[in-house]
Amino acid sequence: MTGVTESAWITPRMAAMNDLPPSLARCLADLLGDGWLTDADALRRYGEDNSRRHALPAAVALPRTVEDVQMIVRACAQHGVPVVARGAGTSSTGAVIPYAGGVMIGFERMTRILQIAPEDRYAVVEAGVINGDLQQALQAHGLFWPPDPASADVSTIGGNLACNAGGPMAVKYGASRDNVLALTAVTGKGDVIHCGSLTTKDATGYDLTHLLVGSEGTLAIIVEATLRLLPRPPHRASLRALYRDVASAAAAVARIMQQPVAPSMLEFMDHACIRLAREVGGADLPDAGALLMIEVDGEAETLPHALEALNRAADGAGVIAIDEAPDEDSREKLWAARKSLSPALRTIAKGKINEDVVVPVSRIPALVAGVEAMASEFDLTIVAFGHAGNGNLHVNLLFDPDNADESARARAALPRLFALTLSLGGTLSGEHGIGVAKRDFMADAFDAATLDTMRAIKHALDPHGILNPGKVLPP
Amino acid sequence: MTGVTESAWITPRMAAMNDLPPSLARCLADLLGDGWLTDADALRRYGEDNSRRHALPAAVALPRTVEDVQMIVRACAQHGVPVVARGAGTSSTGAVIPYAGGVMIGFERMTRILQIAPEDRYAVVEAGVINGDLQQALQAHGLFWPPDPASADVSTIGGNLACNAGGPMAVKYGASRDNVLALTAVTGKGDVIHCGSLTTKDATGYDLTHLLVGSEGTLAIIVEATLRLLPRPPHRASLRALYRDVASAAAAVARIMQQPVAPSMLEFMDHACIRLAREVGGADLPDAGALLMIEVDGEAETLPHALEALNRAADGAGVIAIDEAPDEDSREKLWAARKSLSPALRTIAKGKINEDVVVPVSRIPALVAGVEAMASEFDLTIVAFGHAGNGNLHVNLLFDPDNADESARARAALPRLFALTLSLGGTLSGEHGIGVAKRDFMADAFDAATLDTMRAIKHALDPHGILNPGKVLPP
Structure with a gap:
């Protein structure tokens, strides 16, 4: 195996082809x-x-x-x-x-935005277009493409589609798969296929478009994409809600998701994250068992009512305080706490395994309780934050790569995290995909017949097995 | 061929197996x-x-x-x-x-609603559950399943998923494919597969779920489905807008879809439909070149503003009048015009070919103009109405089945309708699917490599070719 690092303990066993014919x-x-x-x-x-x-x-x-x-x-x-x-x-x-x-x-030579059709709300782009560059180009038309991964300033549309990237706004607008109309792709046979259509409603033949999204380049290589665009909401407003414990915050998430006003973001931080954000990230946060950052977007006239509806839903047993950001500056400050998390994590641990497991919203308390139990059993720092409205939590297992024992404990805890997630009716990944890191856990997430069906589809589109071998499906 | 009627001029050529081993x-x-x-x-x-x-x-x-x-x-x-x-x-x-x-x-013995999880906004149902029965059961929880085909009172969830059924509300909430989380299905090999998850965000492996939706039972038979539910909006309001011509109405549709307030329905009727609804259906409608029925849903506090935003967007060049339904009674009366259409069609012609072509919204005027030209060229009555917000129009070619010449002209016009739709960047079906009726036009909608890829997927899931043979894919 060529150059696999210490941290890459899950790696495919295959001979690398380092010399081409x-x-x-x-x-x-x-x-x-x-x-x-x-x-x-x-x-x-x-x-x-x-x-x-x-x-x-x-x-x-x-x-x-x-x-x-x-x-x-x-x-x-x-x-x-x-x-x-x-x-x-x-x-x-x-x-x-x-x-x-x-x-x-x-794909850095395929970075053209081929078409923006504001009246039909779609854009056609080459795979190498940077997400952020597209958003910038769309701004002039009052439109946006919903997927907003943390990497948006550097990551490409092709990459976003390949792993079905999401982000905080997915709770209202969906992830990459929900925002693509058509694809041009090259299969493993070298055939150029055109799937989907320019329209937002389509019952014409097999849905290859959604199948290719999230297939991580193992079925076909996405070269051009027709993206579904949405009108950019002119205004937004934010709430910060503090709770005594995770169960209270999770109950609030369920209440928020059950009423008709859809939040445009609904982010969660557990107790450890709040402490980290305050003590390491310097965020202006009181101590609390859990925190929700709630955002709503829309028109100036409807925003106050929407905010009130979300405030009402966020309120309930275990709430400590709900604060509204009165203006854009305060809003930025409110979100700074969330943004300070990743740098703070980097300060306290050189190694982290950042997972993106998903559970039904009502199981968030069980997930966080299970993670807390794991942290104590494996003697690790584990923090959880992320996209609560979708039940999609970034569980970060922190460790020192130079500490062999701690590294081993982090590695040992990972299968337990996935087992816990699956036992709660959840799934392995919400927006990062499978790659090699989670490949061998696919056999826990799906039964043999379903995996065999996925393999049959892989063989149908890539009969020679040349496209991104060793990814997604366990051998 | 067994019992194929006069009107079924596009039928598979295959020997029927009328005796089982x-x-x-x-x-x-x-x-x-x-x-x-x-x-x-x-x-x-x-x-x-x-x-x-x-x-x-x-x-x-x-x-x-x-x-x-x-x-x-x-x-x-x-x-x-x-x-x-x-x-x-x-x-x-x-x-x-x-x-x-x-x-x-x-599937009439598999009609159980297996689970309703209001806190996680999903329901698990057997394939034979009637759409309307599910909606009724969900009402108690303040939830609904968005697909609302005209057949909702009798059609099954399994059937809705098999053909990716939509309806008027798809403009805001999506069609069947957009509202399913997981499926249990039986492939052509007789394998039971479980695809998707209980979560609203999922980047775990190949997306078999969306692939099976709309595959019309040719890849696998859907036996159970986990459906994505939404909170039922407590209030709704309606507008009726009359336009001088189709181009003005279509421009209004584009304006409505470009601003941030999403209509919950946005229905279109052309001149011929308006006349039919008035003269045959008895609807209280003045003469006009085109009509839009616009509905918005939400909370009582935000509805007036939303209605105003839609009113503003609907207004513009070519508008004759925009009327608001002041109460639920008037709203019902407003929609009666739309509902009177189908019975009215039945009164004036015994035979109709009801298509559901889709074009990008900006091409609606070109589609309707093309249809009008076809009507005069083929000496047929052709009317168009439907889901304008998605560019999904029901183009009805009317004819008398007892008039051989007129029937032949209707049949001859159909390929022209599809050619016109495809030339406008549209697609064959928005919510009815392909079946046998549009199967042979698939070769016009997709290139050979894309069709071959669909065939390879068919072979992967149904290697013996026993599932609903002769449907969707041309021979």
Whole structure:
């Protein structure tokens, strides 16, 4: 195995293809010119992602067109050479690490916004367009694309779609899968397929579009996407609610989600997070058992009532205080507490396993209680925060990578976290995807017949098994 | 071909299996007892649907459990016998006509609502639950399931999911595919698969759930579904807007969809429909080039502003009048015009081809203008109404089935309607599905590589080709 780090304890067992057949290399070098990279620096850069895993590809291809991508995949298919597509490499699951070597496709030369149709509320983009760049371009039209992952300033639309990225606003507007109308993609056979349509309602044939979203480049490589856009709400308002304990906060989440005013964000922090945000992140927060950050968007005229409805739903047993941000400055300050969390985590622990498990909203207290029990059993610091409206919590297992014993305890706790999540009717991932990190837990999440059906679909779209091998499905 | 009517001019060419292998028949009769029907009356009843097509199955099976369905499919797979699953038979595309004979599965013994989880906003139902019965059960919890097809009082959840049924409220809340979390289904191999999760956010493995929705029982038979529920908005209000011409109305639709207040319905009627509703349906409507029925839902406090925002957006060039329904009675009266349409159509023509094409909203004027040109070229009455917010129009080609020449002209016009729709960037079906009626037009909607990929998925899930053969994909 090439260059797998200490922290990458779950890695595929496969021989890496670090040398390409000479005729393939020649063919692709001719096709791509200066978009064909084989220097050590490029191989290193394209061989890592945000999971701190890495492995070297044999070469990096930078296509400019759909046809380029098709030619690359066709040529690789002929030689049985792996192809891994990569956006900005912000995956935290090792989804784009080329453990099997082969050709890495980078999309930084396919960054055109091909069309913005404000009257029909869609945009057509190449896979390499940065999420934030698209949002900027849409602003002039009063529109936005709902997925807002923390990585939005650097991550690509292609990458967002590949792992079904979400973010805080998914609670109202859905994640990537819910906001795509059509895709152009290249299958493992090298066929260019066009699925979906330009319309927001579609009962025409098999839904390949939603199938490809979240398939992490293992079924087909997404090269262009037609995205569903929404009108940008002109105003927003925020509440901060403090609770005595997690159960009270979770009950409030359920109450909020049961009434008709949809919050545009509904974020949760447990007791450990609140302490961290205050003591390490310097946030202006009192002590509490749990905290909710509640945001609502809409028009100026309806906002006060919506805020009142959310305030009413947030109120109840165990509430300590509910504060409203009176203006945009206070709102920013309110959210600073949430934003201070990630840097604070980095300060107190060099190593973290950041999961994104999901449970039905009513099971959040059981999840957090279970996590607290695990923290004490495994003698680890574990903190939980995230997108409570969807039951999607980022459970962070903190450890010192230089402390072998603590690292081992963190690794041992992980399967327990997944088992707990599944026992609560939840699922492994809400927005990060599976990659290699969670691949072997797929057998716990799905029964054999369902996994076999997924494998049959993989074989149907990628009969040579060259697309991002070793990811998503357990061997 | 068995019993294909005059109007079913697009029918599969295949030999029907009207006699089952005796060992299979014995096995299934033993399994199902009085849920195994072979009498002529049952075969006839289960051999027709709302498209006025029919063909006889060899037998009808009425399973009571998931295991029953699995046993039926496994037994049929062993003998290569076709299996067609059927809800209430409200399909208008011939999607459940057993042209290849074999076993018809009816779901009227699987009608249990297995769970309603108000705090987590989901319901688990067997496939045979009637949409309207579920809505009734949800009312007590202040929740609803968004899909509201015209057939809701009789059609089943399984059938709604199989064809990705929509309805007027899809403009705000999405169609069936957008409102399902998880499925239990039986593949063509007889495997029971469990896809999706109980959570509203899910990036765990391949999205089989959305793939099965709209696949019309050709990939797997849906036996249980976990549905996403929403809080029932406590209030609603309606506007009726009249326009000089279709272009003005369509421009208003685009304006309405571009501002942040989402209408809960946005229905369109063309000039011919308005005349029909008035002269035949007795609706209290002045003459106009086009009409929009606009509805908004929400809380009493926000409704006036929302209505004002929609009124503002509806207003503009070409508007004749915008009227608000001051109370629920007036609201009902306003919608009576829309409801009078279908009966009125039946009065003036015995035969109708009711399509549900979809175009991007900005292309509605081009679609309606094209339809008007077709009406004059083919000397037919063609009327268009429907779900304008999604660009989903019911284009009705009216004809007298006893008039051979007029029937032939209607048949000849149909391919032109689809060609027009596709040329405008639209798609064949928004909520009815493909069935056999539109199957042969799939080759116009998708290129060969995309259709081949759909076929590869069909083969992966149904390797023996026994599930609802001859539907969705052209031969």
